[in-house]
Amino acid sequence: MLPILKPSKLDLDELARLQERIAKRVIAEDRIRRLETVAGCDISFPRGDRAYAACAALDYESLRVLRQRAVAVKLRFPYIPTFLAFRELEGMLRAARGVDADVYMVGAQGLAHPRRAGLACHLGVALNKPTLGAAKGRLCGSAEEPELERGAYSLLKDDGEVVGAVLRTQPGSRPVYVSVGHKLSLETAIKIVLHTTRDHRLPEPLRVAHQLATRAMKSG
DNA sequence: GCGACAG
DNA sequence: ATCTTGTCGC
Numbered sequence: 001m002l003p004i005l006k007p008s009k010l011d012l013d014e015l016a017r018l019q020e021r022i023a024k025r026v027i028a029e030d031r032i033r034r035l036e037t038v039a040g041c042d043i044s045f046p047r048g049d050r051a052y053a054a055c056a057a058l059d060y061e062s063l064r065v066l067r068q069r070a071v072a073v074k075l076r077f078p079y080i081p082t083f084l085a086f087r088e089l090e091g092m093l094r095a096a097r098g099v100d101a102d103v104y105m106v107g108a109q110g111l112a113h114p115r116r117a118g119l120a121c122h123l124g125v126a127l128n129k130p131t132l133g134a135a136k137g138r139l140c141g142s143a144e145e146p147e148l149e150r151g152a153y154s155l156l157k158d159d160g161e162v163v164g165a166v167l168r169t170q171p172g173s174r175p176v177y178v179s180v181g182h183k184l185s186l187e188t189a190i191k192i193v194l195h196t197t198r199d200h201r202l203p204e205p206l207r208v209a210h211q212l213a214t215r216a217m218k219s220g
Numbered sequence: 221g222c223g224a225c226a227g
Numbered sequence: 228a229t230c231t232t233g234t235c236g237c
Contacts, residue, residue: 045227081224107227113226
């Protein structure tokens with residue numbers, strides 16, 4: 001089990017430039033034909049340099065689980081804010097490549113990232129498919145407090161530009177940070193998150209993927 | 221210098 | 228993210 005080496009300042013500068021290149025490839029417009037299946041992607045960490053990535057595809061209307069996959073992955077990079085993709089993309093990609101879907105959602109940011117290259121953007125560009133980010137917390141930017149009813153949202157702005165939305169998925173509960181990953185408009189991303197959210201704060205695809213990854217971790 | 225900081 | 232059951236509050 002190779003150790004996770006802490007990258008140097010120079011390495012991070014290099015990776016930041018790589019993210020800027022990824023950001024240029026992101027298409028923040030709807031390039032999606034069908035919307036019949038939605039997949040959720042997540043990773044669980046037991047401890048150390050091993051983790052479990054999972055992807056689950058659900059029927060867009062019924063939210064029934066159609067396909068799912070979980071894989072064990074070696075971690076090669078530490079968690080460093082704004083560099084999350086270098087820790088999680090590889091494993092997430094392996095799980096997602098085995099599960100076909102019209103759109104993939106990730107429990108992290110998309111364009112709502114300092115260099116507009118959150119994990120959801122990296123995944124979308126790598127898969128060349130529509131993706132969106134639906135995170136529990138904020139990474140950058142600011143927004144007004146959205147109204148308390150389900151469906152209410154306010155725009156998340158960073159450095160003068162709209163990078164996402166702060167969306168209330170359940171009345172009174174803390175909002176979710178939604179942003180475009182790739183090949184989707186922010187409006188469509190919000191629509192998808194709301195449509196796939198039922199009795200919990202987070203959308204079902206993410207909940208299923210999280211359970212799947214956690215179960216794989218506990219048994220593996 | 222002092223916080224903030226996806227998972 | 229993860230270690231962890233019941234419990235205070237709306």
